[in-house]
Amino acid sequence: MSEEKSKKSIAGYLRIIGILLLLLGILIVVYTFQPLIFSYIDYKLTPEPEKEIEVELIKGDQEITTDIKKDTEVVFVDNQFGLYIPKIQANSKVVKNIDPYDFDAYSNALISGVAHAKGSSVPSEPGNVFLFAHSAVNFYERRKYNVYFYLLGELEKDDPILVSYQGEIYKYKVLEFKVIKPEEIQYMGQYMQEDTLTLMTCWPAGSNTKRAIVTAIRDTE
Numbered sequence: 778m779s780e781e782k783s784k785k786s787i788a789g790y791l792r793i794i795g796i797l798l799l800l801l802g803i804l805i806v807v808y809t810f811q812p813l814i815f816s817y818i819d820y821k822l823t824p825e826p827e828k829e830i831e832v833e834l835i836k837g838d839q840e841i842t843t844d845i846k847k848d849t850e851v852v853f854v855d856n857q858f859g860l861y862i863p864k865i866q867a868n869s870k871v872v873k874n875i876d877p878y879d880f881d882a883y884s885n886a887l888i889s890g891v892a893h894a895k896g897s898s899v900p901s902e903p904g905n906v907f908l909f910a911h912s913a914v915n916f917y918e919r920r921k922y923n924v925y926f927y928l929l930g931e932l933e934k935d936d937p938i939l940v941s942y943q944g945e946i947y948k949y950k951v952l953e954f955k956v957i958k959p960e961e962i963q964y965m966g967q968y969m970q971e972d973t974l975t976l977m978t979c980w981p982a983g984s985n986t987k988r989a990i991v992t993a994i995r996d997t998e
Contacts, residue, residue, distance in 0.1 A: 830845070830849055830851065830852050832851070832853075832854060832861060832939055832946060833851055833852070833853055834853070834854060834855075834941060834946070835853045835854065835855060835856050836856070839853055840853070841853050841854055841855050841859065841869070841870065842854075842868055843868060845866040845868065852868060854868060854941045854946070855869075855870040855871070855941055856941060856943075856944055857941075857943060858870065858872075858873055858893065858940075858941065858943070859941040859942075860891050860908060860925075860938070860939075860940055861939040861940075861941070862932070862936075862938050863936075863937055863939070864937075865927075865928040865929070865931055867925045867926070867928070869890045869891045869925045870891070871891045871892070871893050871908060871940075872886040872887075872890050872891070872893060873899070875892040875893060875894065876894075877894050877895070877909060883909075887910055890910075891909070891925055891926075892908065892909050892910065893906070893908055894908070894909060894965055896965070896966075898967075900940045900942040900945070900947040901942055901943065901945065901947075904967045904972060904973075905964075905966060905967045905968065905969075905972075905973045906940065906973070906975070907964070907975045907977070908974070908976050908977070909977040909978065910925050910926045910978055911978065911979065926976065926978035926989075929954060929978060929989055929991050930954055930989065932951050933951060934951055934952065934953065935950050935951060936950070937949070937950060937996070938950075938951065938974060938976075938991075940974060947995065948995070948996040949974045949993035949995055949996055950993055950996045951992075951993045952994050953992055954989065954990070955989075955990060955992075956987050956988070956989050957987065957988050957989075957990060958987060958988070959985075959986075959987065959988055961988070964990055964992070969994070971994045971995060972994070972995035973992060973993065973994055973995070974992075974995070975990055975991070975992055976990065976991040977990045977991075
């Protein structure tokens with residue numbers, strides 16, 4: 778009997794360990810995708826503003842607007858290089874001339890904002906402005922990075938995107954959202970006759986198997 782009880786006891790412990798490991802795995806997944814879940818819920822539950830929000834460049838010691846609500850009247854954007862996407866309430870500074878193939882360089886840049894790919898155009902020039910950021914990172918690194926591109930998939934044709942650069946605000950209209958392979962690097966250069974803005978992140982969130990890009994065209998109206 779004692780041997781049988783011992784076997785049952787061991788089986789019971791193994792069952793408990795298995796349940797704990799399962800719960801731990803679930804917690805890690807939830808922790809990893811918590812920002813995405815919260816961002817998506819906030820996006821779906823936040824009513825659209827009753828009137829168009831004004832956009833202004835920061836002055837002096839002002840900070841960019843990071844908490845955009847229904848009653849927000851003015852969104853302040855970075856006056857040197859910034860990105861504001863009204864539909865998904867993403868507002869960030871942009872770190873200029875970052876090598877997208879240098880892990881240390883872009884990891885450091887993405888701590889404080891969205892990265893501008895070295896060699897791509899800036900808004901004051903013709904060509905393609907290429908900006909990239911995380912959609913998600915490993916759960917143990919998540920707190921190191923500010924995350925802005927969780928909801929790129931919500932953008933649709935003609936949605937506005939604003940890029941501020943050296944005291945000017947440039948407007949773009951979304952052309953399309955699509956998922957591409959990592960080796961499709963032509964989007965980092967000029968791939969259309971029009972002046973374009975390209976936003977890129979890893980896809981799906983929490984993975985780097987593919988890339989999601991939003992292409993937008995300069996709005997000259």
